[in-house]
Amino acid sequence: MSEEELESIPWSTLIEDARPDRGRLVYMAAGAVIVFSLAAVAARSLWSPATAETPLAVDPPVATTLAPTESTVGAPALFSEADLMASLDNESTRAAAAYAEWFVYDFFTVDGDASTLESLRSALPNGVPEELLPHTSTQAVTYVEWASAARVTEASPGRYEVLVLFRTVAAAEGLAFDRQPVRAVVVPMEMSSTGGLRLTDLPSPAQVPQRPVVAEWIAPDGPSSPSIGGAAAALSWHGLDTDLAVIAASPDGDQWRVLAINHLPSGTGWPFTVLVPNEVLAD
DSSP states (O other): OOHHHHHHSOHHHHSOOOSOOHHHHHHHHHHHHHHHHHHHHHHHHHHSOOOOOOOOOOOOOOOOOOOOOOOOSOOOOOOOHHHHHHHHHHHHHHHHHHHHHHHHHHHTOBSSOHHHHHHHHHHSOTTOOGGGSOTTOOSEEEEEEEEEEEEEEEEETTEEEEEEEEEEEEEETTSOOEEOOOEEEEEEEEEOTTSOEEEOSOOEEEOOOOOOOOOOOOOOSBSSSSOHHHHHHHHHHTTOOSEEEEEEEEEETTEEEEEEEEEOTTSOEEEEEEEEEHHHHHO
């Protein structure tokens, strides 16, 4: 094609339409923004100076020995096996003493009550003949005034011998009751496999322990002091509601020893030593 022919061709036919397409421009702009953002992040990470973190100073570990301290936050108490066994032994001993006292009350009570004999049947070992027991007799009546276990001995594991002191009041048929001397018996028993106590034999008579030597009693000097008003103060201070007759009194350090007779409405009087602080009598 000659130069003249080219000049005659309109430029609009040779150059593509330069008017931009709107949708295409939007996509191109979005792509440019994304590329620019990625480039900025990369440039920042590559060319910005790194900030060095200053490490914290840490002291080297030191082995520390803590002294044991007692806990005060209510931790559960720990008991050794010996403590637990001692506790169980104490409970068994108290149970043996109580059971022996109960048995003595029933065994030495003869009043014709059928329930007493029934209680003995359940307490005594099997095979004890009932004809040996006086509880069906009506010729005499006996009551136990008091009974107290004085000593419990563990003869072997689970077997106990209980020394019981007691006093009875007895009356032959048609006669008045008479207090008997204090007596003692040993009640043998054992702990059954179910945890209950049972007698292994009839009680055995025992010697009553001797009383200790009686101390010397020092009588107050005389009736000069305290006054009758002081005696009334002594009565009030001790909370006694019955008549108190002062016999004698004497100072004893920061108090007074007052010997007085306490009379009951029945007419019987018992002697007492009343210890009264000095300030009570001074008032």
